[in-house]
Amino acid sequence: MTNDIFIGGGGPDYGTQQFLNIGYANRHGLIAGATGTGKTVTLQILAEGFSAAGVPVFLSDVKGDLSGLAKSGSDTHKLHDAFMSRAEKIGFENYNYAAFPVAFWDLYGKQGHPVRTTASEMGPLLLAQLLGLTEAQEGILNIAFRVADEDGLPLLDLKDLQALLVWIGENAKTLALRYGNVSAASVGAIQRRLLVLENQGASDLFGEPALALSDLMRCDTDGRGMINILAADQLMGAPKLYATFLLWLLSELFEELPEVGDPDKPKLVFFFDEAHLLFDDAPKALVDKVEQVARLIRSKGVGVYFITQNPADVPDDILGQLGNRVQHALRAFTAKDRKELRMAAETYRENPRFDTEEAIREVGVGEAVTSFLQKKGVPGIVERTLIRPPSSHLGPIKDTERNALMAASPMAGKYDKRLDRDSAFEMLKARADQAAAEAAAAEEKAEEVETPALREFNNARRYAGKGVTRSTSRPPARRATEGFGTAMANVVIKELKGTTGRRIVRGILGGLFKGR
Template structure:
């Protein structure tokens, strides 16, 4: 089997066959086009082809259609005749039905194996994006991560971060001397945003066991690359959570994988579907970092394909990194649509045989305007291409088949049971309880040293108790010790001790990468 991936074309009407050179697949790509023009099928045939050549794939299934990759296509399918006719027309002599190795993943653990990361691993930059924080609020979140990193407080799940924020709010004055002003209002806003995040189901994302990247970069016994499918139909109800998770996964690949230069084929191909969600309302600083990751991650052997409706959804600096392009039809109903169409056409190397803008507007379903990197990495001349048919099942598999594949997967049982080891929540609570016990012991010792007095003179302790108002209608204790919750104990009792500890911990500072995730080293 040739290492080049056959995209389509060929035959009398499509004179030039289009191939994706596997050695240039880590130069990234774009799959664009209006709804219903064939983007999903293009993604499916690319995933099949990479898998067949031993390249693992990660993709998100936003409509539930791509689970069919796990089952072979069939002659009983209603489009069988159309598929075989198209294969013959474009000269696809090797066309045959086949299933491919698939692992299903799901943030909610319903349609796939649970996939998690820790709060510490995600880092403050991506979490701030997820929470839609202001610059001042992001600054406080950075303080929280700095305190956790320097004092060895593992932030594994959301309750760890919530507990640390309680402590920071109660010790804002002491922290201001070291890190700058800490606003109680901003701390409260972050806490409310975390509550909203919990209501969206994000609590399932944060925790342990965290995803090990090597589990997504496997091949089966026949040497075919594993196709990792993230169930995203439910996840799309929280679009920022969806985009932030995929961006975190991309940053983890960038930080963890070693440099490989220019490999003969990618180590992994990553499809970022609904890519507009990544850049929508994103601050320029984040977009700049995404562009930096896209530019550098190819040296790690990772190819990234952005899938979106319009090339204009992708910032120019990122779009310029995408060398392999499949452009399905764009509709041009308004003046703005016309401008976007012309802008998209201008990004291709022109073909004197036709007008690129007209071709992008006129291609039918299953057709596309394509340009693939040629030898030496130069963009190929744009061509009209009839996309090859898929070998796997078109459309989803049923729930029973999915469950059977999950049960037989090597990942079965590895991530299913959530772990809850000691982390920031437990550590801070234990410190608060210890400090409160020591304070009570000291108070008892001080009381014992006071003179007992004669029978007619009450002790100092009794005198203090007598001063408390105890009128009718008071239904709660006015004692601060009795009224405290554990969260306020975290803030008050252990505060000064903790501040002193921080002053000697800078040598243990954790290193973070471009997008703020933990840099684990290699």
């Protein structure tokens, strides 16, 4: 059964040995169970199995435990005797310790190679979800992306998007004629959300060089699939950023990979830990997108496995597409818990030997209720299973060991240095600087150059005629009127001598003195 990944087995109180057929591994899967029931170890042994079969893996390390995949297990480990006893009990005859090829990644560039994408690749839908925008604000974000495409303004990092939003706010009236109303308040709200995102460290995510998907789909010289581990312990402090990044990665795989139908084995297996973060308070459009990706990406040769505490965390339309399942214990303390437990049990193909609902409630740590797709994609009968022990080190490795592996990685140096080529921010700044320089030059030239028309006008207004003898019998009101008229004339003449006045004179009198 060289095409199968051994998951666990029986013993007197359990059923037959359980295998995941790698030919059906792209039909997706679920690992569920309460905290502390063994989900992380199950994830670890699945990653080992896929790697040994030559299938690259991408997974997120939420608790920092999965780095142990890069190091061989040891007979000095405190659980060595328990591992050997379990291997013997379940009939795991070829059990031995081994390390696996690992590449470490980190959005913040601290515990792994930096992971970046551009704002353009992320797109307005995922960015709107990441920022928690209203429908009106999402509309303005879509306008920004459309303007960027039409004006050739690359959106690479956050400052590109921020600069473009400033420009859109300044040109709102012009844009409204084509795209609809652009509210300054909405633009300001988006800018505030971007600032919050920037403070959470998202500026590290957006930029270049962007991650090449081919770097996640490599095998080592022995033909083993590379296990790509995303450091997510710090990232969990920004759960929306975590969920949006993983969804972006799935979307990129869906859009870029060619159709392969039903391959002999997957091209990549993707594990989405803490999957509930993807669906909590998510708008329907986003859930629909996840469902679409989950439904269609298997034909691209990608298997997606959701890891969560309760199957109810995953929408029914997506849950129905998860054919390979490992269900660890669920606790049922409340009426809601009991209802969810009953619903989880009903999704399995019944086994006449035991009650599925009762088994899910009773299985211990390292045990699970499992069901895997069999020939022709038919779900297997549910079985109680003892999960096999891992071959790699259980628990995290030391920082020195991690750093040594990163330094020896083929990815070392490829993504470490951030690039900052000309994009929307620089282009809009250059336009603004050029316009300001042209305006200043025109202003300076206008103040220095006196046109013939303006010179003749100035000479005309300085004409002094013969004095007029005033009668002493004129009423004071007349003198007051002349004083007001003179004052107004002086004001007008003063204005006409200034820059504004010169522009008016050039416009109005230019034609009168043109032929002189």
